[in-house]
Amino acid sequence: xxxxxIHRVRAVLRRNKVxxxxxxxxxxxxxxQIEKHLKAGMTVQEASERARVEFGGLDQVKERYRxxxxxxxxxxxxxxxRHGLRLLLRTPxxxxxxxxxxxxxxxxxxxxFSLIDRVMFRTLPVKEPExxxxxxxxxxxxxLFEELKWNITSFTGFFGRNIRPLGNPEIVIDGQMEPVTFExxxxxxxxxxxxxxxxxxxxxxxxxxxRGGNPVAVISYRYWQRRFTSDPAVIGRTFRRLNTVxxxxxxxxxEFYGAVAGQEPDITVPLTMDAEVRGSQSxxxxxxxxxxxxxxxxxPDRTAEQARLELVAxxxxxxxxxxxxxxxMWAVEPASNGFGTLQRRFREPxxxxxxxxxxxxxxACANLANLLLARSAVRRREIAVRLAIGAGRGRxxxxxxxxxxxxxxxxxxxxxxxxxxxxxxxxxxxxxxxRRLLLDTTPDARVLLFAAATSLAACFLFGLAPALQATNRxxxxxxxxxxxxxxxxxxxxxIVVQMAISLLLLIGAGLFGRTLFxxxxxxxxxxxxxxxxxxxNTATLGYDNERVQAIHGRILSELRALPGIEAAxxxxxxxxxxxxxxQQLLIDGNPVKGAPNLNSVAAEFFKTYxxxxxxxxxxxxxxxxxxxxxxxxxxxxxxxxxxxxPPIGRRLSLTVERNSPYEIVGMVKDVKAQSLRNQSPSAxxxxxxxxxxxxxxxxxxxxxVGTAGLAPAINAALTRVDGSxxxxxxxxxxxxxxxxxxxxxxxxxxGVVFAGLALLIGAVGIYGVMAYQVARxxxxxxxxxxxxxxxxxxxxxxxxxxxxxxxxxxxIGAAGGLALSRIAEGIVFEIRPNDPVTFGAAITVLLLIxxxxxxxxxxxxxxxxxxxxxxAD
Amino acid sequence: xxNERLDLPQGTLDLLILKILGLEPQHGWAISExxxxxxxxxxxxxxxxLYPALHRMERRGLIKAVWATSENNRQAKYYQLTRQxxxxxxxxxxxxxxxxxxxxxxxxxV
Numbered sequence: 001x002x003x004x005x006i007h008r009v010r011a012v013l014r015r016n017k018v019x020x021x022x023x024x025x026x027x028x029x030x031x032x033q034i035e036k037h038l039k040a041g042m043t044v045q046e047a048s049e050r051a052r053v054e055f056g057g058l059d060q061v062k063e064r065y066r067x068x069x070x071x072x073x074x075x076x077x078x079x080x081x082r083h084g085l086r087l088l089l090r091t092p093x094x095x096x097x098x099x100x101x102x103x104x105x106x107x108x109x110x111x112x113f114s115l116i117d118r119v120m121f122r123t124l125p126v127k128e129p130e131x132x133x134x135x136x137x138x139x140x141x142x143x144l145f146e147e148l149k150w151n152i153t154s155f156t157g158f159f160g161r162n163i164r165p166l167g168n169p170e171i172v173i174d175g176q177m178e179p180v181t182f183e184x185x186x187x188x189x190x191x192x193x194x195x196x197x198x199x200x201x202x203x204x205x206x207x208x209x210x211r212g213g214n215p216v217a218v219i220s221y222r223y224w225q226r227r228f229t230s231d232p233a234v235i236g237r238t239f240r241r242l243n244t245v246x247x248x249x250x251x252x253x254x255e256f257y258g259a260v261a262g263q264e265p266d267i268t269v270p271l272t273m274d275a276e277v278r279g280s281q282s283x284x285x286x287x288x289x290x291x292x293x294x295x296x297x298x299x300p301d302r303t304a305e306q307a308r309l310e311l312v313a314x315x316x317x318x319x320x321x322x323x324x325x326x327x328x329m330w331a332v333e334p335a336s337n338g339f340g341t342l343q344r345r346f347r348e349p350x351x352x353x354x355x356x357x358x359x360x361x362x363x364a365c366a367n368l369a370n371l372l373l374a375r376s377a378v379r380r381r382e383i384a385v386r387l388a389i390g391a392g393r394g395r396x397x398x399x400x401x402x403x404x405x406x407x408x409x410x411x412x413x414x415x416x417x418x419x420x421x422x423x424x425x426x427x428x429x430x431x432x433x434x435r436r437l438l439l440d441t442t443p444d445a446r447v448l449l450f451a452a453a454t455s456l457a458a459c460f461l462f463g464l465a466p467a468l469q470a471t472n473r474x475x476x477x478x479x480x481x482x483x484x485x486x487x488x489x490x491x492x493x494x495i496v497v498q499m500a501i502s503l504l505l506l507i508g509a510g511l512f513g514r515t516l517f518x519x520x521x522x523x524x525x526x527x528x529x530x531x532x533x534x535x536x537n538t539a540t541l542g543y544d545n546e547r548v549q550a551i552h553g554r555i556l557s558e559l560r561a562l563p564g565i566e567a568a569x570x571x572x573x574x575x576x577x578x579x580x581x582x583q584q585l586l587i588d589g590n591p592v593k594g595a596p597n598l599n600s601v602a603a604e605f606f607k608t609y610x611x612x613x614x615x616x617x618x619x620x621x622x623x624x625x626x627x628x629x630x631x632x633x634x635x636x637x638x639x640x641x642x643x644x645x646p647p648i649g650r651r652l653s654l655t656v657e658r659n660s661p662y663e664i665v666g667m668v669k670d671v672k673a674q675s676l677r678n679q680s681p682s683a684x685x686x687x688x689x690x691x692x693x694x695x696x697x698x699x700x701x702x703x704x705v706g707t708a709g710l711a712p713a714i715n716a717a718l719t720r721v722d723g724s725x726x727x728x729x730x731x732x733x734x735x736x737x738x739x740x741x742x743x744x745x746x747x748x749x750x751g752v753v754f755a756g757l758a759l760l761i762g763a764v765g766i767y768g769v770m771a772y773q774v775a776r777x778x779x780x781x782x783x784x785x786x787x788x789x790x791x792x793x794x795x796x797x798x799x800x801x802x803x804x805x806x807x808x809x810x811x812i813g814a815a816g817g818l819a820l821s822r823i824a825e826g827i828v829f830e831i832r833p834n835d836p837v838t839f840g841a842a843i844t845v846l847l848l849i850x851x852x853x854x855x856x857x858x859x860x861x862x863x864x865x866x867x868x869x870x871x872a873d
Numbered sequence: 874x875x876n877e878r879l880d881l882p883q884g885t886l887d888l889l890i891l892k893i894l895g896l897e898p899q900h901g902w903a904i905s906e907x908x909x910x911x912x913x914x915x916x917x918x919x920x921x922x923l924y925p926a927l928h929r930m931e932r933r934g935l936i937k938a939v940w941a942t943s944e945n946n947r948q949a950k951y952y953q954l955t956r957q958x959x960x961x962x963x964x965x966x967x968x969x970x971x972x973x974x975x976x977x978x979x980x981x982x983v
Binding site for chain 1: 900901902903905906919920921924925931932933934943947948949950
């Protein structure tokens with residue numbers, strides 16, 4: 001087997017050498033034979049003639065010898081490729097259209113595949129990733145995490161990690177300040193994953209002991225390369241974060257990128273060092289602060305479901321945090337490819353996009369098949385001659401397929417290049433204006449393999465049918481008309497397929513476009529125009545809460561003094577944001593079921609966002625950390641917790657606090673707190689100075705003079721307050737909302753792009769087939785014209801033909817759309833996925849485009865001169 | 874004399890080549906000479922069949938070729954049996970003998 005392959009490969013690759021050896025061997029043989037005859041007494045002349053006769057025709061022998069080499073098919077293939085290349089180069093327009101449409105199709109497929117692969121399929125490069133599970137997808141509080149550690153038995157080990165990225169904290173290294181990405185993990189992180197240090201060592205369980213007592217850090221391989229130029233002496237180096245000096249003790253292996261795809265941290269430190277890293281934002285030891293994502297390694301004899309049941313059972317006297325609504329959080333999900341943050345977010349849109357681009361590629365293939373069909377009509381004579389002089393049908397099909405293969409390979413190669421760019425753009429889109437997701441978009445072996453397989457499949461998809469059709473022997477019989485009709489039928493079939501696919505893509509674009517529109521049309525409860533948001537680095541400067549509050553107060557006074565600023569405020573959360581603070585409350589001393597959405601805000605919050613105050617008042621300058629404790633609720637809260645009775649004067653307290661309660665002083669309209677798509681939740685607003693410090697804050701300004709030029713003014717104001725303050729993430733409220741609609745925007749944008757592409761390809765297809773149709777029926781048209789048909793009726797005939805094909809395709813496409821509508825169920829908003837208006841609009845658009853594309857061939861038909869038509873052919 | 878020479882039945886050439894090479898490594902010309910000599914000039918090997926056969930066998934891994942200097946100081950391609958070839962020689966010989974015996978029996982009996 002092996003020797004066979006080696007011989008064939010050698011015969012192909014070292015062709016000249018092999019030929020020379022054959023020659024040499026034959027010469028050797030001849031000479032021996034001549035010598036033998038000489039000895040027998042022949043003359044030189046006789047001997048050499050005799051030897052040659054005995055040997056047989058030298059070239060024939062060589063030919064048989066080559067057959068024995070087993071490389072004939074390959075040589076044929078190369079010859080076919082050369083021939084195909086010549087033909088393709090002779091029709092540059094066809095070739096470039098074909099390659100470009102394939103490249104777009106294959107490129108888009110490879111790009112989406114590379115992202116799906118990174119986000120969903122690739123398992124963590126750790127020990128037995130299939131036994132890893134994620135516990136409670138919403139995150140746990142630190143006390144709960146600690147309690148679980150002692151109670152759960154389903155795992156051989158489990159670890160915690162901060163659930164959201166920590167922003168860009170700055171560290172001081174070699175006397176210089178630089179921003180890095182941090183990750184906080186429990187001591188068991190590396191041992192549970194089974195990851196050993198590439199250099200130095202990792203943490204052990206000891207790192208979980210004593211808050212603030214483990215100032216050690218493990219750095220990522222890439223940070224080590226980038227910042228320390230892979231210097232092994234990095235072990236033992238120190239850096240300062242806030243007031244703590246950390247020592248680097250290890251470097252993670254090259255292939256390890258953390259437990260979350262797309263979020264590789266530069267520096268990993270123990271969870272117990274949270275306060276040292278995040279300062280006043282630290283949630284360590286706090287109840288009600290859900291910030292730890294947990295992953296466990298199942299014992300060999302346990303399943304994810306058993307672990308879940310155990311977790312549900314553990315909820316009881318031991319668990320002091322959260323209680324009632326905790327059990328619903330106990331999802332236990334496989335985590336062989338890491339925490340599913342990205343996966344949960346992008347699974348649906350990426351799957352839909354994958355389907356979309358697959359359709360685009362199918363469309364491109366159908367179109368290409370049609371073009372090839374027309375092309376083979378032109379080459380009818382050449383093919384007939386080849387068949388007539390004895391080439392087998394298979395041989396000619398192989399030759400035609402070689403041409404398709406060349407197109408597919410060129411398209412695939414260009415496609416991989418395009419895929420790189422497209423995947424990069426998609427990652428930018430998915431990063432959503434925030435820190436770039438660290439998804440490597442360089443096409444790797446898996447993506448290349450995918451692209452190669454796709455190209456090959458495409459080659460057969462668009463190449464086989466035309467090749468079979470072109471070599472159909474009957475095509476060359478006198479009854480040509482019938483065969484041409486056959487070819488025409490196949491062309492029509494392909495047009496119907498193209499129209500069906502185009503319609504599907506149009507419907508998708510319509511649904512996703514209208515979803516985006518509908519989401520934007522909801523009543524948000526605030527006025528987003530003229531509002532600018534930004535954050536500052538106050539929390540990372542290591543100031544205590546009092547100082548932070550004082551600084552925030554001074555920033556607000558500075559901001560309010562700026563020209564054109566109508567109002568300014570700061571809050572833990574702006575509207576429409578993924579984060580939330582939920583806690584159980586007591587109303588007038590009685591605990592209530594459920595946990596409303598809480599927010600801590602500064603004065604002028606509702607004025608800045610223009611949220612209507614229904615009754616009472618909002619926080620003003622008179623409310624301070626020293627004054628009476630007050631709260632504002634929304635209508636949904638009054639409805640859910642107070643049975644719509646007037647809320648003013650009622651008293652609220654946070655369960656874990658023993659301080660005096662908060663008096664409700666106002667009620668406001670509901671505000672979309674988390675997502676524009678969700679019902680506004682019941683909400684309570686506290687004054688920031690009167691509640692425990694939070695882990696984030698966002699300033700908001702309402703300006704009457706536009707947002708341009710605001711950045712320098714804000715920066716100057718910050719510097720006046722404190723030299724080390726910096727503005728972060730300046731954006732308008734509209735931009736902020738757009739970020740929350742990532743999925744909707746992504747699907748709408750890409751849906752429209754691909755639908756546009758589909759229309760373009762479809763139009764080209766219609767045009768090509770109709771033009772061919774007109775050329776084919778020139779004689780018929782000429783006769784009709786001669787018999788008195790007028791130009792308009794000729795145009796009508798072509799348009800009617802087009803309309804019929806398009807509507808037939810639409811019928812199939814619409815049926816497909818209905819069948820697929822279930823997929824879009826969870827994605828569309830305030831529209832049914834089988835919305836008849838969308839379907840109708842899509843059909844209308846497609847029909848109009850198709851008719852427009854067919855109009856030009858129709859005009860050509862109308863201008864056919866009867867006499868010329870009859871003379872032709 | 875030419876009339877007495879026989880063309881080889883299909884498939885037997887490979888067996889003869891194996892047998893010849895079983896004695897010692899040889900180049901192409903010597904193989905054809907040997908077959909002719911040993912068969913007392915009865916069997917005539919067509920060069921047009923010999924070389925393709927050699928190559929086919931080389932591809933199948935039954936023999937392997939090395940370039941070496943021949944007795945009269947010229948570069949020649951010497952073929953020799955591989956281990957697989959030696960095994961093939963045994964089985965093919967046995968099969969041939971059974972076939973020849975059986976055919977002989979039938980011919981004698983009738």
